[in-house]
Amino acid sequence: MSECVFCQIVAGTVPSQKVLDTERVLVFHDIRPQAPVHVLVIPKQHIASAHALQAEHATVLMDMHLAAQQAAEQLGIAQDGYRLVTNVGWHGQQTVPHLHYHLLGGRQLQWPPG
Ligand code: 5GP
Ligand code: ZN
Numbered sequence: 001m002s003e004c005v006f007c008q009i010v011a012g013t014v015p016s017q018k019v020l021d022t023e024r025v026l027v028f029h030d031i032r033p034q035a036p037v038h039v040l041v042i043p044k045q046h047i048a049s050a051h052a053l054q055a056e057h058a059t060v061l062m063d064m065h066l067a068a069q070q071a072a073e074q075l076g077i078a079q080d081g082y083r084l085v086t087n088v089g090w091h092g093q094q095t096v097p098h099l100h101y102h103l104l105g106g107r108q109l110q111w112p113p114g
Contacts, residue, residue, distance in 0.1 A: 009028065017029040019071050023063075024059070025064050027068070034102075035106055037076075041064050041103055042064075042099065043057075043099055049086070075105070080105065085102050
């Protein structure tokens with residue numbers, strides 16, 4: 001079995017609170033929310049990070065953005081706006097090595113990030 005926790009969430013062996021489940025993408029609530037709305041948008045296919053993306057991933061990447069848009073509408077944050085971010089590697093503070101966007105909203109977010 002995969003040691004990747006997000007692959008385990010895709011497989012259903014680790015439970016998650018799903019928001020959206022499409023052919024190639026899963027959206028679920030982050031276990032430690034940092035905003036009133038904080039969900040994760042992941043490809044079902046294991047891709048290590050945004051830095052591992054290749055041209056052949058174009059379809060799944062677009063599907064991730066379409067799922068993020070749909071989740072933002074569904075969760076009521078589309079009108080006021082939101083943040084869609086992906087952390088990469090050590091300095092980026094990526095803790096799960098499976099590509100994911102954080103979709104954050106429901107409050108005024110700060111910029112720049114720490
Ligand atoms: P990163 O730190 O890699 O940018 O983001 C990983 C995110 O995954 C964190 O916000 C963390 O709270 C979340 N996370 C880690 N393990 C789990 C889990 O088992 N279930 C859920 N729903 N979120 C998780
Ligand atoms: Zn994975």
